[in-house]
Amino acid sequence: MMNHDEAARLLGPYQDGELDLTTCVRLEEHLAGCPLCQQKLAGERELTELIGAETPRFTASPFLKTRIQAALRSESAAPETMHWWKQLSPAWLSSGLAGAAVVLVLLAIGLSSMAGIPELDQDAIANHVRSLQASHLMDVVSTDQHTVKPWFAGKLDYSPQVVDLGLSGYPLIGGRLDVLDHRDVAAIIYQRRKHYINLFIWPAGAHALRDRLYNQNGYHALGWTRSGMNYLAVSELGEKEFRDFVTMVQDQTVDTRPGE
Amino acid sequence: MVEQHRDVGGNPDRSGFEQVFLPHLDAAYNLARWLLRNDQDAEDAVQEAYMRAYKAFARFRGGDGKAWFMTILRNVCYTMIKKLRSHETPEPFDEEIHQTMGESEMQEAFRQKANAESLHGALEKLPDEFREIIVLHDLEGLAYKEIAAVAGIPIGTVMSRLARARARLRTELVAAQAREAL
Numbered sequence: 282m283m284n285h286d287e288a289a290r291l292l293g294p295y296q297d298g299e300l301d302l303t304t305c306v307r308l309e310e311h312l313a314g315c316p317l318c319q320q321k322l323a324g325e326r327e328l329t330e331l332i333g334a335e336t337p338r339f340t341a342s343p344f345l346k347t348r349i350q351a352a353l354r355s356e357s358a359a360p361e362t363m364h365w366w367k368q369l370s371p372a373w374l375s376s377g378l379a380g381a382a383v384v385l386v387l388l389a390i391g392l393s394s395m396a397g398i399p400e401l402d403q404d405a406i407a408n409h410v411r412s413l414q415a416s417h418l419m420d421v422v423s424t425d426q427h428t429v430k431p432w433f434a435g436k437l438d439y440s441p442q443v444v445d446l447g448l449s450g451y452p453l454i455g456g457r458l459d460v461l462d463h464r465d466v467a468a469i470i471y472q473r474r475k476h477y478i479n480l481f482i483w484p485a486g487a488h489a490l491r492d493r494l495y496n497q498n499g500y501h502a503l504g505w506t507r508s509g510m511n512y513l514a515v516s517e518l519g520e521k522e523f524r525d526f527v528t529m530v531q532d533q534t535v536d537t538r539p540g541e
Numbered sequence: 542m543v544e545q546h547r548d549v550g551g552n553p554d555r556s557g558f559e560q561v562f563l564p565h566l567d568a569a570y571n572l573a574r575w576l577l578r579n580d581q582d583a584e585d586a587v588q589e590a591y592m593r594a595y596k597a598f599a600r601f602r603g604g605d606g607k608a609w610f611m612t613i614l615r616n617v618c619y620t621m622i623k624k625l626r627s628h629e630t631p632e633p634f635d636e637e638i639h640q641t642m643g644e645s646e647m648q649e650a651f652r653q654k655a656n657a658e659s660l661h662g663a664l665e666k667l668p669d670e671f672r673e674i675i676v677l678h679d680l681e682g683l684a685y686k687e688i689a690a691v692a693g694i695p696i697g698t699v700m701s702r703l704a705r706a707r708a709r710l711r712t713e714l715v716a717a718q719a720r721e722a723l
Contacts, residue, residue: 293704297678299685328707332679335657336664341570345584346563349591356595357555407620420695438602458693460616463597 283311285318292322296329401462401513402495402502408459409479409500409515412468418477419455419470429456433467441467441482441510444533451478451526461513462486471526478516478526485511494520503527507534558598561606562591568607568681569614575676576618576669577625586621590614608687615673615691622669659721663713671706678703 283291288311294300295308312318412418421432426443433441436458445453451471459468459481466483490504490511501523504513512534514527569590573583590613594601601609664672670692677683677691685699692699 290704293707294685294700297685297703299700325707328711329679332660332675332710335660336680337657337661338567338680339571339574339583340567341584341587345570345587346566348584349563349566349588350559352588352592353555353559353595356592404620407623408616410623411619420693438600460612463593463613464600 283307285311285315288312288315288318289321292318292325296322296325399495401490401504402515403497404461405479405481405502405504405513405515406497406500408461408468408481409477409502409517412457412459412470412479413477418457420457422455424453426453429453429469432456433458437465437467439484439510441469442534443469444530446471446526446529446533449529451529462511473516473518473522473526476516476518478514478518478523480530481511481513481515483511485509494524505531507531554598555595558595561601562594562610565607565610569610571680572611572673572676573614573618575664575672576615577621578665582621582625586617587614590617593617605687605690608683608690611677611683611687611691612693619669659714659717663710663717666713667706667709670702671709674699674703674706675710 288308291300291304291308295305300308312322421429423429423432424447426445430440430443433456443453443456447453451473453469454472454477455470457468457470459466459479461481462483464483466481469480469482471478471480485506489506490513492503492505495502500515500517501520502513502515503523504511505527506512512530514523514530516523516526518526566587569587570583573586573590574580577583577586590610594610594613597613664675667675673692674688677688678685683691685696685703688694688699688703689696694702
């Protein structure tokens with residue numbers, strides 16, 4: 282038989298239809314003999330019905346739909362700059378001299394496009410700040426890299442390297458899924474005294490992250506690309522300690538190409 | 542198996558995208574409007590979310606399109622909230638602080654006199670995280686599991702936060718009724 286406290290806690294999920302059958306049956310057994318829970322459940326029902334019946338649900342204006350469709354049209358009509366290299370003819374690449382020229386051009390373009398991506402840094406900082414609010418910081422709480430890493434399996438289409446810096450004074454405290462660079466990314470959380478560091482890891486796309494510090498309102502962001510993966514660290518730590526952290530992560534990240 | 546939603550030219554498949562995601566326009570707008578509190582910002586956020594989702598569409602692995610899209614939208618909204626309210630002192634959200642008065646007192650005080658106006662006002666007064674979870678669950682009908690995915694929190698947290706959000710809403714409603722009675 283379920284005790285009263287547990288039953289009281291489960292009334293919400295019960296009326297939301299979120300309990301499994303067994304728990305449901307156990308709760309109903311308790312409910313049958315507990316006027317307090319019955320009363321509480323009635324109150325809960327009353328409130329949710331009221332919310333459902335009386336709260337306005339805002340609906341989008343037809344203009345918004347038109348506006349979005351137009352924006353999508355112009356977006357899909359725009360040439361896809363990220364994949365322009367796909368259009369290079371293979372004949373070009375097979376010819377030695379031209380091939381070398383292409384490599385040079387690629388290098389030049391690569392370097393110029395590696396300039397900092399402040400938008401990405403800003404988004405990462407926003408994610409970091411948000412992670413410190415609410416209880417959004419961690420989805421998996423663990424100081425063990427062998428717990429944190431497997432947790433991401435099945436949630437991401439890649440496996441982030443999780444390094445342990447506990448002995449250096451930056452203990453690993455957990456991980457979380459987040460969204461950055463328009464995709465799901467792994468966020469690994471480290472702690473330094475009362476400060477937290479979010480380390481975002483995701484497969485590198487067309488642009489590599491340049492090893493450059495970005496500052497905004499006391500937050501630091503620093504991104505780099507290694508072994509085909511992007512790393513972006515964010516924290517409100519002092520700059521020196523932040524850079525120490527980055528250096529340690531860079532030193533400990535084992536240099537393996539994905540798939541090897 | 543990663544499905545590639547791209548056409549022959551390498552561009553994301555626009556009509557496929559619209560088919561999957563435009564049906565969620567109202568749900569998206571409702572959440573954005575409740576979080577951002579005005580029409581213009583909500584429309585901008587929704588449009589921005591659609592553009593982001595479109596660019597990321599090639600990585601959409603099928604499954605729950607609504608949760609996937611709402612996750613993106615929620616991110617856009619919080620980024621905007623941060624920008625819009627950057628001049629205000631941010632009030633850190635603390636579930637402990639937002640504990641509410643005793644359940645039974647509430648039950649006693651609560652009378653079903655609340656109308657659309659008082660509910661709207663009470664919901665507006667809730668912290669973002671509480672307002673959001675009530676909108677997602679009670680208005681948009683997302684399951685706990687979907688909310689967990691959208692908000693990036695464990696299901697247990699969804700459960701406790703929703704309970705607290707409802708209790709807090711009740712407190713606000715009672716307080717509003719008390720003010721009316723004066």
